[in-house]
Amino acid sequence: MTGGVRDRVTTDGVTLERVSEHAWWAQCEGYQTTAVVSGTAALLLDPLSGGRGPRIRDAVRSVLGADVTAVAYSHAHRDHAGDAAELVGTARGEVAVLATRDCAARLPRLRGTVAPTRLLDDGAVVDFHGIAVEACVVGGHTVDSTWFRLPEEGVLHLIDLVHPGQAEFDGFGMAPDLGDYRAALRRALEVDWQVLTAGHGLPGTRADVTLVLDYLADLEAAVAGVLDARPPQQFAGAASHNYGRIEARVAAVQEDVVAALTPRWGALPGFGEAAPSHVKRMFAHLVWFG
Numbered sequence: 060m061t062g063g064v065r066d067r068v069t070t071d072g073v074t075l076e077r078v079s080e081h082a083w084w085a086q087c088e089g090y091q092t093t094a095v096v097s098g099t100a101a102l103l104l105d106p107l108s109g110g111r112g113p114r115i116r117d118a119v120r121s122v123l124g125a126d127v128t129a130v131a132y133s134h135a136h137r138d139h140a141g142d143a144a145e146l147v148g149t150a151r152g153e154v155a156v157l158a159t160r161d162c163a164a165r166l167p168r169l170r171g172t173v174a175p176t177r178l179l180d181d182g183a184v185v186d187f188h189g190i191a192v193e194a195c196v197v198g199g200h201t202v203d204s205t206w207f208r209l210p211e212e213g214v215l216h217l218i219d220l221v222h223p224g225q226a227e228f229d230g231f232g233m234a235p236d237l238g239d240y241r242a243a244l245r246r247a248l249e250v251d252w253q254v255l256t257a258g259h260g261l262p263g264t265r266a267d268v269t270l271v272l273d274y275l276a277d278l279e280a281a282v283a284g285v286l287d288a289r290p291p292q293q294f295a296g297a298a299s300h301n302y303g304r305i306e307a308r309v310a311a312v313q314e315d316v317v318a319a320l321t322p323r324w325g326a327l328p329g330f331g332e333a334a335p336s337h338v339k340r341m342f343a344h345l346v347w348f349g
């Protein structure tokens with residue numbers, strides 16, 4: 060790291076914020092990646108998409124004096140992975156591409172990705188020019204969701220499960236199963252780290268993970284209570300088709316639960332927009348999946 064580099068700098072729409080000795084939270088247009096910098100080499104945790112990855116690559120080069128020599132996929136979703144081909148294809152030198160076997164198996168379905176050059180076993184620890192990077196398949200967002208943890212830096216790169224500084228995204232990031240989602244969050248709290256780089260939102264802390272678990276507990280209790288108070292029979296005449304009766308019940312539960320949660324959670328940015336989706340997701344979990 061060169062002397063005189065500021066701890067937070069914005070250039071050409073990219074913000075770099077130092078979160079540990081070698082790790083930088085890098086944000087561009089609502090998306091975030093983590094740049095792990097060792098001397099003049101940088102590992103980008105998630106290539107991102109829509110040109111954000113190359114813009115962050117350029118900012119890392121101009122501000123930190125480091126070239127991206129490796130990228131890693133946290134999970135096979137196009138919005139976090141789609142710029143991989145451009146990052147590799149326009150690089151000055153060779154770029155290593157890292158993914159866990161679970162993630163690599165799902166990558167071919169995505170546009171813009173390139174195949175990993177190094178497959179990681181679950182739990183593997185990679186040495187990036189002297190910096191340890193642990194890859195752990197934790198699920199919760201997608202079945203292949205992998206966290207990258209820098210144990211000596213106290214940084215956890217865990218994507219799309221927590222949105223520090225705001226309410227969780229639609230349906231908890233469209234988590235396929237709230238049981239798996241909650242298990243992934245709890246697992247994150249079982250290991251040592253201090254700073255969360257989460258893909259969206261602000262740099263986070265352990266308290267941000269705890270906050271989501273608290274919110275889930277409040278949400279589950281509120282939805283369970285309202286489900287009892289609003290049984291299916293109440294909506295028997297709401298529509299001719301059963302789907303319509305279910306939707307009428309969901310809408311009523313959403314209204315009651317959002318009102319119940321608002322005193323504690325209403326000030327969280329994005330709550331008003333996202334909370335109905337959280338209720339619907341918990342409704343599905345408790346009635347059909349849980």
Ligand SMILES: [Zn+2]
Binds near residue numbers: 134136200218219
């Ligand atoms: Zn995702």
